[in-house]
Amino acid sequence: MPELPEVHTTATQLNSLIKNKVFSGTWSNYSSPHYKGKKIVKDDKYFKEFTKNILGEKVTSVDRRGKNVLINLSSGNTILVHLKMTGHLLVGKYNFNKKEGVWAANEEGPLQDPFNQYIRFVFMFSDGTCLVMSDMRKFGKITLLQSEEDIRRELGELGDEPLEKDFTFKIFNEKLNLKPNWSIKKTIMDQGLFVGVGNIYSDEAMWLTKIHPNSITSSLSPEIRKILFKNIKVVLKKGIEFGGDSMQDYRRPDGTPGKFQMRHNVYQRKGEGCKDVKCNGVIERIVVGGRSSHFCNKCQKLIS
DNA sequence: TGCAGTGTTGCTTC
């Protein structure tokens, strides 16, 4: 569930929590017996090589590109972490319990995190602290970017950053024109056009704009597009302001939950009343482009 | 008890 605000919060906090730390070891139980190539790290050989390549390296900074966390190293290489559905990164002092075969935070780690049992990957630092990745469903990905080719392969298809100053309405409009026949929900979630919008923030942006998720992209007037453009930025910034959305698994690196889930107007509010004081509609749930979508059946208009 | 629902991405199928 980590979308732009969650990944942004993670990267920002990590940048202060692990900057200048030096890698001293790794651990992983990445194995997943069914589906080759979809493990947290590719395979045992890759894991060993990955470890060799980061040992002794210092973290120079942490930032993000789209929904990817990027941990930059003194060697010039970058560790890419994609949290996918249930992943989150935590920092603290962790110990491995040999008897139970699990990692747990000690008094200096995020003790309250209920997801300690799902720790799949551990980066150890020379000062005794750890960066750990908890990921219940094991969809997450960790890989090392060592060349321009690696960067192109992993990040080359990503669209523009919607919160950058140079992401203007003109560019947004051109992006929408690339998917004229798609539902607007599917369009704004396409990471190849612009990055960062997932299921939660798309639903929230469409509620603010008063448009039905099944509205056809080409049918949206320039006026509506301008409002949608503004509202996508609004919800992403709100998400960052509230430290991300911890409705499900997401936690910040210090183990604390974000608070955006308290601000939902539609997401996961099926059957409840519309939050617009002038509207007495009810929130419905439908499937759009294979994804669940929540909207008000009264004030969000279908444009097609 | 069993199955729909949870969401990101990329591969397969039509």
Place this chain on the structure above:
DNA sequence: CGAAGCAACACTGC
């Protein structure tokens, strides 16, 4: 070729 559907995984809730 584009669109649709499914698979990866694990757990919750009805």
